[in-house]
Amino acid sequence: MEKRASFGRQALRQLILLIVSVIVIYPVLWVVQTAMTPAQEFRREIAVSSWSFDNFRDVVSTKDARGRWLFGRQLWNSLAVAGVTTLFGIFLALTGAYALSRFDFPGRETGLATLLVTQMFPGVVMAIPIYIILDKLKLLNSMWGLTLVYSTTAIPFCIWMLKGYIDTIPKDLEEAALLDGATRWQIFTRIALPLARPAIAVTALFSFMTAWNEFILAATFLNQETAYTLPVAIQRYVESEKTAWGHFAAAAILVSLPVVALFFALQRHLVGGLTAGSVK
């Protein structure tokens, strides 16, 4: 039996937890409060005054100069970029990771090391060369251009993550399937994929979040309002002379909702022990 902590220790423990909780919760509360306060002012303290959803309504109904629904367009941009990045990235990363995990071919080790090296440069460093490439390819201000950039940054990490997981799937299972008459592709789709489900879910979430939240590259490559993704659009509320804090906070909350939703949708796949009972 663990000895009961003395009152003093208990109190200290609770105090530390309380302080940490406040530090964690304060920013969230601040954003929520600012979003719910119609005045576009900056306040440090959290205090309940008048609550309203005006800021959300304003943000969602933003229109461009020609009266088209700008927020909808930008939401679509973000969803399209993040969605395609995720699907495209997962497909390439899965097939790549499977090959790197299961097949022996010249350049395998070098390839893996190279993938790792690409992760060592901060994205910003690559902004200018990528800008030049996109310019040459006429892909500036285009969703495809941005998707391409996000995929290339996300795939190496996804490959490593998926390869690490696929490595843990016993090879015996695939050999058994091979003898059962399965082709390589059938083994990939019917054995490896179902068993790699947790890793695929995590990787999908990672890809989606990377693309969804990315700001610097998007701000560099997009200079038309209608091509903006939401993070770039949000920044519009923070201007040097006047900041619309209420709109900014409301937009920030709206932007975080799809990620939360995706997380809950994928959560049921994040389970361990999928290969339990298969070997030994």
Next chain:
Amino acid sequence: MASVTLRGVGKDFGATTILPSIDLEIADGTFLVLVGPSGCGKSTVLRIVAGLEAATRGDVAIDGESVTDKKPRDRDVAMVFQSYALYPHMTVRENLAFALRLRKDPQAAIDARVAEVGEMLGLGALLERFPRQLSGGQRQRVAMGRAIVRRPRVFLFDEPLSTLDAALRGKLRVELKRLHQQLKSTMIYVTHDQIEAMTLADQIVVLNGGVIQQHGTPDELYRRPANRFVAGFIGSPPMNFLDVEIAKDGDGSAMRAPGLELRLPERWPEGPAVLGLRPNDLVPSDDAAAPLSGEVDVVEPIGWEAHLHGRIGETPVCAQLTADVARRYEPASTIRFDIAPRALHLFDRDSGARLSAEAQDA
């Protein structure tokens, strides 16, 4: 139902030769056990037959038709893995049906066959369970069922019982034997356990260092081991070995070693040799002229029998006696043994090859 032929099959991993060259003829319906210590290449032979490993040289034929260049799925062989290798995300039913589904059998035929095999292996009540919900023995039965369900030409078993506890291993061994009697298929079974080899096999192949040491029936291997390795590997407790000197003695030979003095009526090659004696061939004797004498060290009673560990000269030996007889011997006391002439196994001291008596009319 098929015969399997290996001609000059060899395997190198980089610069390391695992199998120099294996020639093996396995008749239709034979239960052949490949046995040997770990690392002897027995699993590699099995994997080459399965097509999971490519042979560096040589040819594998099933029913006279070369399958060396065929993919595993085109060989019509089934394998039971040491690790079971059940598909963890499928139920027992789906595991059993997987191969049939892949070859697009009609659903009704699949259902019937899965039910039949499930019945045969006592898995009927477990069909909707997942592998993780099964015990070790049940999992191994599913693994066997997955092989049986396809009616393959050849069954391959890679140490299928080695992860189970002793009691279960014994039970499944009997089931496997019954299965072979029922299916009458060609089965190749790999194990390092000589008891499994002896109890299951029609034919045993003993492998060591990638080289076939002997190929024969369990009885042949037990009674007439071809060399010292096979002699020491087959049989439990293992055969005792004594370094002896053989000299000419009249028409016959005399065999001597510390604690051993034996006249042999036949003429044996003179010089140093190794005498092999099975523990159950050592018969305690009260006769002071008995050829073997040693000192008792420890007596291990095991129910109706006992293992008497002692020393002849400086060599430790084990004798398998009935518990009643063993009880008469105290530690540190002297014990004498008689040996029947047919119980003698003599081996060359250097090569380990079995020695034979020279023909009488020489």
